[in-house]
Amino acid sequence: MADLHLTEARASASEAAAIDAAIGNETAVVVETERLVRGGTARRHALRHLLLPALHALQTESGWISPGGLNHIAEVLQVPPAEAYGVASFYEMFRVDDPPGHDDDVVHVCIDPACRIAGAEDRIAELEAAGTPVHRSPCLGQCERPPAVFIQGRRKANSVPADDQPFALPQAGDPALRLLRRVGVVDPTSLDSYREHGGYEALTAALAMGPDAVLTALTDAGLSGRGGAAFPTGVKWRAVRDASGADERPAQKRPIQKHVVANADESEPGTFKDRIVMEHDPFALIEAMTIAGVTTGATRGWVYIRGEYPQATARLENAIAEASAAGLLGDDVAGSGHAFHVEVRRGAGAYICGEETALFNSLEGFRGEPRNKPPYPTTNGLFDQPTAINNPETLLNVLPIVLDGPDAYRAAGTDGSPGTRLFCVSGDVAAPGLYEFPFGISLGELLGAAGGVTGGADPQAILLGGAAGMFVTAESLDLALTLEDTRAAGVTLGSGVVMVFGPQVDLADVCARIAEFFRNESCGQCVPCRVGAVRQHEMVVELGAKPISADQRQLHDDMVQVMADASICGLGHTAGSAIQSAFDLGLLGGSR
Amino acid sequence: MTDVANQPLETETTVTISVDGAEVSVAAGETILTACTKAGIDTPTICYGPTLTPVNACRVCVVELDGSRTLVPSCSRPAEDGMVVQTDSERVRHSRKMVLEFLGSGVDLSEADDLRAWSEQYGADPTRYGPAAERMNEDVKVQDDLYVRDYDKCVLCYKCVEACGDDAQHTFAISMAGRGFGARISTEFDVTLPESACVYCGNCVAVCPTNALQFKTEFDLRQAANWRPEDQSVTTTVCSYCGVGCNLELHTQDERIVKVTSPNDHSVTSGNLCIKGRFGWQYVHGDTDG
Numbered sequence: 001m002a003d004l005h006l007t008e009a010r011a012s013a014s015e016a017a018a019i020d021a022a023i024g025n026e027t028a029v030v031v032e033t034e035r036l037v038r039g040g041t042a043r044r045h046a047l048r049h050l051l052l053p054a055l056h057a058l059q060t061e062s063g064w065i066s067p068g069g070l071n072h073i074a075e076v077l078q079v080p081p082a083e084a085y086g087v088a089s090f091y092e093m094f095r096v097d098d099p100p101g102h103d104d105d106v107v108h109v110c111i112d113p114a115c116r117i118a119g120a121e122d123r124i125a126e127l128e129a130a131g132t133p134v135h136r137s138p139c140l141g142q143c144e145r146p147p148a149v150f151i152q153g154r155r156k157a158n159s160v161p162a163d164d165q166p167f168a169l170p171q172a173g174d175p176a177l178r179l180l181r182r183v184g185v186v187d188p189t190s191l192d193s194y195r196e197h198g199g200y201e202a203l204t205a206a207l208a209m210g211p212d213a214v215l216t217a218l219t220d221a222g223l224s225g226r227g228g229a230a231f232p233t234g235v236k237w238r239a240v241r242d243a244s245g246a247d248e249r250p251a252q253k254r255p256i257q258k259h260v261v262a263n264a265d266e267s268e269p270g271t272f273k274d275r276i277v278m279e280h281d282p283f284a285l286i287e288a289m290t291i292a293g294v295t296t297g298a299t300r301g302w303v304y305i306r307g308e309y310p311q312a313t314a315r316l317e318n319a320i321a322e323a324s325a326a327g328l329l330g331d332d333v334a335g336s337g338h339a340f341h342v343e344v345r346r347g348a349g350a351y352i353c354g355e356e357t358a359l360f361n362s363l364e365g366f367r368g369e370p371r372n373k374p375p376y377p378t379t380n381g382l383f384d385q386p387t388a389i390n391n392p393e394t395l396l397n398v399l400p401i402v403l404d405g406p407d408a409y410r411a412a413g414t415d416g417s418p419g420t421r422l423f424c425v426s427g428d429v430a431a432p433g434l435y436e437f438p439f440g441i442s443l444g445e446l447l448g449a450a451g452g453v454t455g456g457a458d459p460q461a462i463l464l465g466g467a468a469g470m471f472v473t474a475e476s477l478d479l480a481l482t483l484e485d486t487r488a489a490g491v492t493l494g495s496g497v498v499m500v501f502g503p504q505v506d507l508a509d510v511c512a513r514i515a516e517f518f519r520n521e522s523c524g525q526c527v528p529c530r531v532g533a534v535r536q537h538e539m540v541v542e543l544g545a546k547p548i549s550a551d552q553r554q555l556h557d558d559m560v561q562v563m564a565d566a567s568i569c570g571l572g573h574t575a576g577s578a579i580q581s582a583f584d585l586g587l588l589g590g591s592r
Numbered sequence: 593m594t595d596v597a598n599q600p601l602e603t604e605t606t607v608t609i610s611v612d613g614a615e616v617s618v619a620a621g622e623t624i625l626t627a628c629t630k631a632g633i634d635t636p637t638i639c640y641g642p643t644l645t646p647v648n649a650c651r652v653c654v655v656e657l658d659g660s661r662t663l664v665p666s667c668s669r670p671a672e673d674g675m676v677v678q679t680d681s682e683r684v685r686h687s688r689k690m691v692l693e694f695l696g697s698g699v700d701l702s703e704a705d706d707l708r709a710w711s712e713q714y715g716a717d718p719t720r721y722g723p724a725a726e727r728m729n730e731d732v733k734v735q736d737d738l739y740v741r742d743y744d745k746c747v748l749c750y751k752c753v754e755a756c757g758d759d760a761q762h763t764f765a766i767s768m769a770g771r772g773f774g775a776r777i778s779t780e781f782d783v784t785l786p787e788s789a790c791v792y793c794g795n796c797v798a799v800c801p802t803n804a805l806q807f808k809t810e811f812d813l814r815q816a817a818n819w820r821p822e823d824q825s826v827t828t829t830v831c832s833y834c835g836v837g838c839n840l841e842l843h844t845q846d847e848r849i850v851k852v853t854s855p856n857d858h859s860v861t862s863g864n865l866c867i868k869g870r871f872g873w874q875y876v877h878g879d880t881d882g
Binding site for chain 1 (some may be wrong): 648649650651652654662663665668669684686687688691694695697698718721723724726747748757764765766768769770771772773775776778779780781782787788789794830
């Protein structure tokens with residue numbers, strides 16, 4: 001008995017079983033004598049982090065979020081059904097509308113730029129002609145092998161057809177590789193193989209150094225975040241280590257429980273670097289997270305991975321199981337006395353959940369809406385606790401810094417941008433794929449390493465940093481790819497996206513799709529982004545390849561400014577930047 | 593037992609910030625909005641409510657804060673010593689204008705008097721987006737005799753969700769659902785209110801800034817072109833049903849009760865009522881048909 005009101009709909013036996021299996025042995029404890037309101041609120045939060053796993057289970061079992069299934073979830077987790085529905089309806093991978101054909105697998109085909117110019121619509125037409133309904137999906141993180149397909153299984157695991165193809169890294173065997181040196185070399189399913197290739201030497205070193213020395217090394221190395229914001233990692237980790245919690249939450253008496261989160265919700269169109277690393281060197285991410293844990297004092301680690309990455313998910317789960325069995329995770333990490341436990345949680349199709357505070361809300365079982373900052377995650381992060389949240393690529397950099405020291409690390413890169421960077425090269429190049437180069441390589445050199453532009457011509461445009469980044473043209477081929485040079489040029493490296501558009505590409509179509517992407521991916525919480533992204537898309541579609549009038553350009557500038565100035569989070573701040581750059585360069589709305 | 597939390601501190605900590613060049617001191621923990629109000633500056637707000645936790649979603653209250661790359665929501669940002677705030681800079685006016693313009697371009701603001709006034713004040717021109725601009729396009733939901741939901745007028749400010757949930761009622765009958773421009777306030781699977789957890793307290797209606805939620809009495813009078821606020825009077829009384837002592841404000845027109853509210857600053861209700869106080873007044877009229 002509880003104070004929840006549920007409709008009459010009841011779960012089928014198979015739905016209930018699937019949900020219960022996903023939730024495990026956790027059941028809400030309802031104390032009948034407690035004060036209903038206060039007790040209800042506490043219950044409403046206690047198991048809520050299991051909402052997303054439960055919804056995944058129901059979707060897989062039934063092909064949609066059925067009312068009866070939702071009621072069952074609401075009851076066992078003690079989450080109000082309206083709120084559970086609000087969460088389910090937020091995600092691309094959950095259907096709440098009793099779709100026709102929900103007995104079948106759902107075939108997602110990516111329609112974002114790299115796949116679009118590689119014939120995504122042709123692939124969709126083929127599939128539909130063969131009687132397969134297709135879900136047109138935003139970027140699936142497979143831009144190096146377009147058009148990307150992802151299959152959401154009904155009563156079976158999700159899958160990616162391209163995962164059956166043999167994998168080869170373009171730079172395989174290059175001794176200069178740091179972050180990718182094991183990728184394609186190590187057996188990603190074997191802890192023994194990982195150890196044979198230097199695995200867990202960094203953790204041993206970090207434990208011997210102690211937290212302060214690790215933090216100093218990170219700061220001296222100048223490591224900054226690779227997710228797009230380039231925040232200094234050493235500063236972030238030290239803030240988490242120093243967070244006492246007492247000042248931040250005087251009203252709460254909960255004990256401090258610090259967290260490490262790997263933000264593997266890689267969804268920026270054009271980005272696939274974290275997927276490849278997690279698929280082919282998963283232990284490295286787990287080892288780096290463990291170092292983060294023992295350094296910051298966090299005892300819980302979470303990998304929030306996008307739902308469209310089944311192989312990376314499976315390999316990370318295997319890595320966690322093997323590391324735990326070997327005593328490298330658990331209550332006593334490698335005999336050090338430190339506890340550190342890691343769990344993998346899958347997103348369900350929402351670009352916004354890569355925003356760190358939206359990710360926290362999503363993981364906690366709330367809608368993936370960003371929180372206002374401050375307060376920042378280092379004091380008020382996951383479950384309102386001090387949290388170190390990092391991009392997987394950032395975490396990977398910790399291993400060579402700890403092992404070889406900051407001076408060796410700084411031997412690559414520039415003073416302002418030390419180290420190496422992963423570049424996701426896609427589009428019209430001869431050899432699309434994941435590349436690692438020291439910061440400072442020029443854009444033209446990078447394209448040369450990727451075999452040059454298809455057909456040998458100059459590119460018409462290059463999208464730097466993803467859909468949230470900016471276009472440049474062939475005039476920028478000498479641009480040095482560093483934080484400081486891109487900043488000076490008014491562009492961004494973002495998540496390392498370098499998407500190349502050859503002379504034949506219809507850029508008006510590409511821009512319309514970028515605008516549509518933001519229209520669809522805005523969470524809808526704040527007015528500037530919710531409405532601005534729609535109005536921008538409407539304008540770009542209406543404009544097509546026509547020249548833009550002065551009034552339209554003024555209106556567009558007005559929209560971009562309010563989105564950048566007044567949106568809650570980075571999605572809104574950058575949603576207009578790629579289109580704006582296309583206008584500025586005359587790629588769109590001009591006389592070219 | 594003394595209630596320590598409610599005792600005034602011997603030395604209350606204050607912080608001082610600069611608002612449009614004037615020094616303003618407020619208690620530590622108070623927001624920039626409080627400081628603006630204290631400085632005599634009117635700030636437009638939509639999703640902010642004095643009895644609700646700020647969700648800072650509407651962004652119309654943004655101000656320019658020295659050292660901040662973006663504008664900040666004054667309703668939720670705590671004032672800190674030494675902050676320098678501009679409330680009427682070109683950037684601030686631009687964002688406020690655009691937020692109001694965006695809302696006006698997709699939402700029916702015909703009964704949102706405050707938003708219309710601010711739209712005029714800031715020069716918002718929703719017609720710039722043309723007649724093809726996508727709108728809410730929602731039909732009125734009339735599912736019972738007590739209130740009406742007209743989501744064509746909804747600006748998605750979350751106030752009703754907050755009032756139904758953590759901030760007042762703890763019923764959780766409604767939530768934000770969907771995503772982006774398709775986001776809507778909804779029960780689970782959009783079931784009708786009578787089928788939902790709704791307890792008809794009307795606290796959602798009380799906080800709605802645009803009349804997207806309105807009492808059926810008001811809705812019927814508006815349909816009959818007979819809703820005349822200028823002819824209404826408000827009588828404050830105490831609810832007769834139980835011993836809690838909620839203050840009621842009876843809004844009457846032509847000697848009949850047309851709406852019941854409670855003052856936000858009332859120590860018992862904070863503006864909230866239950867179904868009896870809010871709707872159980874038919875006996876006053878002596879109508880035999882209820």
